[in-house]
Amino acid sequence: MIVILKQKASQEEVAKLTKQLEAKGVIVNPVIGTEKSILGLVGDTTKIDPSSIEANGIVERVMKVQEPFKKANRMFHPEPTIVDVNGVKIGGNKIAMIAGPCSVESEEQITDIAKEVKDIGANFLRGGAFKPRTSPYAFQGLKYEGLELLKKARENTGLPIVTELMSPYDIETFVENVDVIQVGARNMQNFDLLKELGKIDKPILLKRGLSATIEEWLMSAEYIMAGGNENVILCERGIRTFETYTRNTLDLSAIPAVKKLSHLPVVVDPSHSAGKYWMVEPLAKAAIAVGADGLIIEVHNDPANALCDGPQSIKPNKFAKLMEELKVIAAAVGREI
Amino acid sequence: MIVILKQKASQEEVAKLTKQLEAKGVIVNPVIGTEKSILGLVGDTTKIDPSSIEANGIVERVMKVQEPFKKANRMFHPEPTIVDVNGVKIGGNKIAMIAGPCSVESEEQITDIAKEVKDIGANFLRGGAFKPRTSPYAFQGLKYEGLELLKKARENTGLPIVTELMSPYDIETFVENVDVIQVGARNMQNFDLLKELGKIDKPILLKRGLSATIEEWLMSAEYIMAGGNENVILCERGIRTFETYTRNTLDLSAIPAVKKLSHLPVVVDPSHSAGKYWMVEPLAKAAIAVGADGLIIEVHNDPANALCDGPQSIKPNKFAKLMEELKVIAAAVGREI
Amino acid sequence: MIVILKQKASQEEVAKLTKQLEAKGVIVNPVIGTEKSILGLVGDTTKIDPSSIEANGIVERVMKVQEPFKKANRMFHPEPTIVDVNGVKIGGNKIAMIAGPCSVESEEQITDIAKEVKDIGANFLRGGAFKPRTSPYAFQGLKYEGLELLKKARENTGLPIVTELMSPYDIETFVENVDVIQVGARNMQNFDLLKELGKIDKPILLKRGLSATIEEWLMSAEYIMAGGNENVILCERGIRTFETYTRNTLDLSAIPAVKKLSHLPVVVDPSHSAGKYWMVEPLAKAAIAVGADGLIIEVHNDPANALCDGPQSIKPNKFAKLMEELKVIAAAVGREI
């Protein structure tokens, strides 16, 4: 950590600040410049809050040298983490394919789609039972009934189920019934929920917040891991920018960045990011090419009548064609689907 | 609502879509263009999900004409809402001054600050008991003990207390003990929490999300109001942009925008937005000048040793000076403090 | 074009506005809603400025139905444009590889790199002679001497040269000496320059502005094309977002978007977008997978001593390895390098 001092700082003030910093267990190295002086802090600084130092009257600003995350940090855990979901793995050489409708609508709908995507080669079934919607008047999901339908689809196909949790009240139910618990973009910094998820050992799929930096995203993973649950899968789903043609801007450079900074697996959701079905195919290919460990793709047997996200859903036959094409891309980057 | 059709749409397809739309209770007016044709939908469209129409193969895109919020909409409620908190009002001619430390640290700290800000003229005491922190290793607040200390400060000063709720588990405790429940920026789209808050009648201070549009912010207010709780106070606290010199970019144009679109009162938090104590004064003045109904200002008696947000806190003597200056600005725009 | 009227608009006012609009050569279709009414304009609306209508007191806002670009629009030019640069093509099945240093530094440097990238398979040589730098104190390029060195490198290798123009004063020199004229991101809306470039017939590589929407980018292409020069190649090079880990956020979803909206070829610059050499490889692969027509890659024989952009440059041996890998990706999407 680097503390940049104001020009006017007197020697006494700097000495006093130095003592305060040393009391926090770090070694302080002064570098006296002609215009600005700095203090270089050496040691474990993860527990020092930069803003508490910045509040000191002689400090201009504080710059971090080290990432603030520990458990999610590749530096302390060089091997990539492979999350095991009942034997199906996310994070290894094989790319995980998660497919299914935006929301569970009926037994027939979810079971039919589950069978189709299973036959085509998907490894996981996705489907929302609890739906976070911008409008209180929009369809909010079938809720507990939706979970039951997902379980039936799992019974029929053997596919593990991935579905979103919205309330801490439902954690026990989810632990009992689902295979991967999804935390949505809007809850990425619902710290209360993250803490609760740190206490269980069910795999967590953590979507990146709409305007979360990569560091904040990893800090949210750290919340879960600090609690004891290290089964975290990251999911890039597009960030908010000024561009309005696409629903979000898929940040594919985040994939190599996360791979460098962290050992956690990271998957990509090309359906939500673009919001347009015809973009799913090129973005899915790009995601594999850039190094993603998996994809989440919205597949619906009747997009025009889907209760949500129809415009970004593809039909099973398109998904089948896409899978064939993705296998070739995966092979081109030394991986398999 | 306007439905823009693809060029290739056949008459049969358009007729079929028209029937589907009419079945939703709206009247469909076709406007046939040379290159693109549109359908103008007349009637109550708030319950129609634009994306469900966009999923239709002949639809290029759907544009909303009307705001998707009803209860928060000024069009249906022209008079400004005044929220009454035990007799202290937010939303009328008098500007509400909410002041206090980022977090409650000790009985002495919160009581001392409360007395000082009360003497200076604040109408509310703020102070965090449950703190949303980016890092799991940072100070998370005194929690329930913090609430007890806030209550003691209220007993000593009579100031109503404003404090942040992070978990639905604590709603009952908050209803019993605090005067205004704050929903933090990171929970603005924690829809589950919003729904629970719609069931109570305690005033809610709803902070704008870090990258929430004004419409999304009002839709979050709508979530609470749709549940039956119409005591919503909006709070602008800066949005995320590319600029890094300030912590966030305070969006003061949001104040007249919200005033035009909605009848709800809106306050401004100049402390969090800038993240620098020396910006609090000019931004507070600008907020009053632009039409805010109140201010939330972080005041701490010892910023350099504050457990959080020291760099953006001002000392009581500075707050006293600021209050005097703000009174002049308030008078200049025909209001009072 | 859709004109949304204010609630309070009287019949007389609407009739008057209708007449004014009809005088501009369009047909006006009114759609009378319960709360808001609209006017649907049919005909050629590209010459109508929406803001001139919005200034009318009874108009709430105006929404465009049609894209404001004509010559760049795929609707009126369904076949993809292939730009021919002295026989080397950009926009067809073959992917164009543009490689070279950030800036021309010496005859030896540019000639050596040119030979190496040519041997490895590049189709164009890039290299800056005039450098747009944020700081007036940074190296500004070798200027005219740089152009001469580029020409020598072209003589030695036969590679057409791509280099950035900064001033209208230099257009004649560029027309005479270079093969593709690059317009940098910071000049994307230097309309004066664009107009001048519309008068020549040299191919233009138009970089997307740092925060330009896709529509604005295509409107800048339209400026050049409206002047008569239809040889425009678009270049995505990352946009500005809140994320600071990468220099810019490469917007790969812009590639399929541009392909849908326009017939112009589009290439990707993975070097500038990320600003980190180790991201060039995965992003280059993703760019091919998503459908780009070419890549611009910074290659330097001694990045640690490069006069600019060293951190994002790769060495020739890495470029050679990358080329081999890209060929496989290109084949996987049915194209060749």
Added chain:
Amino acid sequence: MIVILKQKASQEEVAKLTKQLEAKGVIVNPVIGTEKSILGLVGDTTKIDPSSIEANGIVERVMKVQEPFKKANRMFHPEPTIVDVNGVKIGGNKIAMIAGPCSVESEEQITDIAKEVKDIGANFLRGGAFKPRTSPYAFQGLKYEGLELLKKARENTGLPIVTELMSPYDIETFVENVDVIQVGARNMQNFDLLKELGKIDKPILLKRGLSATIEEWLMSAEYIMAGGNENVILCERGIRTFETYTRNTLDLSAIPAVKKLSHLPVVVDPSHSAGKYWMVEPLAKAAIAVGADGLIIEVHNDPANALCDGPQSIKPNKFAKLMEELKVIAAAVGREI
């Protein structure tokens, strides 16, 4: 400047890098950490390009301690700069009021508006002769004829004229004919133009780029000042964010930030930022309250028929009322209009 080294850097490599850095005239202070080591550079680092150091294989990243601007820096020029335009000053206690239409349309229009705003108390006349428009098909201004009309309006009123320059070809004409040369947001990083403007001594009004950081904006001022022209007036006009309700997001926190970092005067353009006439009044008040040295306000005698920017123009009578209200705000912050 702080150089953060990679963990794997050997002592030899660090010694070699240290020598290279010392050769650039700085003193190198190593701070050896447990996980990461840094080098603190002391001396004049403004001429060292951080990216040239980052290209070194053992360097992880480089952080600047000092601002990269010199001439615009308040540290080296503590007194505020007051720009004198033929006796009318910008930057002192008196707030400069610049008013006029978006574009010059006719002799009658510009002369009438000039007289009205002069009578109301404006100090400068604005009016575009050369108009930067997103569309090549939109009205591009009366050009040289527009300049002549502005001069006539000046003759009639005595108001100095402020107008935008778009091409270096026109600099001589502007020097001869106008009083303040405006550089538009889209040309803020047209470095070629900035360099040319550094060679003259006419005052320059430099608008902030659509997505320019405060540092980049000051670096553009530095370009002009480094050339010898220190008469630079900054103008905040809103930045691009995800919010679409307003045309741009007016960044009022930039005003105190610029005042802290630089000695240059800074004015605010509330008309362009919001794009809505009814927001001009509250934003103008906020701008004065936050500390701006002046305002640029679009005033038109017939907004509904204005050739550009009608929706954000106010009529003279509204401007008169606004002036009266602004005087009160100015007095409240110890200034005058």
